[in-house]
Amino acid sequence: MRVKGGACSAAHSQLVASRLVAGTECYPGFTEEEEETIYSKENGTAVPNATTSWYTWVSADDTQQVAIEGKFATYPGSGFLVDVTLQEAADIVESLHEEHWLDLKTRMVLSPAKPSIINPEPKP
Numbered sequence: 001m002r003v004k005g006g007a008c009s010a011a012h013s014q015l016v017a018s019r020l021v022a023g024t025e026c027y028p029g030f031t032e033e034e035e036e037t038i039y040s041k042e043n044g045t046a047v048p049n050a051t052t053s054w055y056t057w058v059s060a061d062d063t064q065q066v067a068i069e070g071k072f073a074t075y076p077g078s079g080f081l082v083d084v085t086l087q088e089a090a091d092i093v094e095s096l097h098e099e100h101w102l103d104l105k106t107r108m109v110l111s112p113a114k115p116s117i118i119n120p121e122p123k124p
Helices: 010-017 090-098
Strands: none
Touching: none
16 A cells, blocks of 8 residues: 655644755555555656556455555555565565665555465374
């Protein structure tokens, strides 16, 4: 889940002018109205490799994911999706890290674990 960037308050502008904080764009808490559906970096910075699937927003209808109740908001099943296999997970996570895929606009990351059932043979 990502949010759109927006204008900062006058107090934030004063903090920037005083060099107490950096940045001229602020990011709200998550609401469906603030959900970003076109991936962009902070301050509209260009996205490298934007043609990869993890920069494409997917609706809840397409993901078939139900809404998730979080600590700060309820998140719909939509968002930017990275689908990986166990074999490629390390390489994909490294790429996401290098491209700063998670940033100040990120509000939730869901990593569903596929449950495994282990039924070892009982010892006699």
